[in-house]
Amino acid sequence: MPRQSRTFRVFVSSTFSDLKAERNKLQEEVFPRLQKLCEAHGCRFQAIDLRWGVSEEAALDQQTMNICFTELRRCQEVTPRPNFIILLGDRAIPPLGAPALPKPPSTAPVN
Numbered sequence: 001m002p003r004q005s006r007t008f009r010v011f012v013s014s015t016f017s018d019l020k021a022e023r024n025k026l027q028e029e030v031f032p033r034l035q036k037l038c039e040a041h042g043c044r045f046q047a048i049d050l051r052w053g054v055s056e057e058a059a060l061d062q063q064t065m066n067i068c069f070t071e072l073r074r075c076q077e078v079t080p081r082p083n084f085i086i087l088l089g090d091r092a093i094p095p096l097g098a099p100a101l102p103k104p105p106s107t108a109p110v111n
Contacts (some may be wrong), residue, residue: 009046011075013068014087016029021034022087023049 010024031047038045048071075083 001092007044007046007078008083009048010074010083010085010089011068011072011078012047012049012085013072014089016087022089023051026085052100075080 012026014023027047027049033044034047035045050068050071072084
């Protein structure tokens, strides 16, 4: 029986630019806490965020998806579930920490 990994490798997926604030929040606040928690239990935590891992040359060569899928497969091989975080959003909603959108003007008829 194979020995279970003591590494939690989690792939973070979203568009690179739309959810930048949310990805930064994970990187700055959530992942360090998970790393400490894992260390306290003799494990390792690795967040895989490819915002910095896909070179411009690879992107121009249309390799971004292949690189992402390769890293996702690595996470699945190394880590028991869950091993994937997906951030979904809507461009009409302001990013985390951004000011709210102004309310549209009233369309009530003028007397």
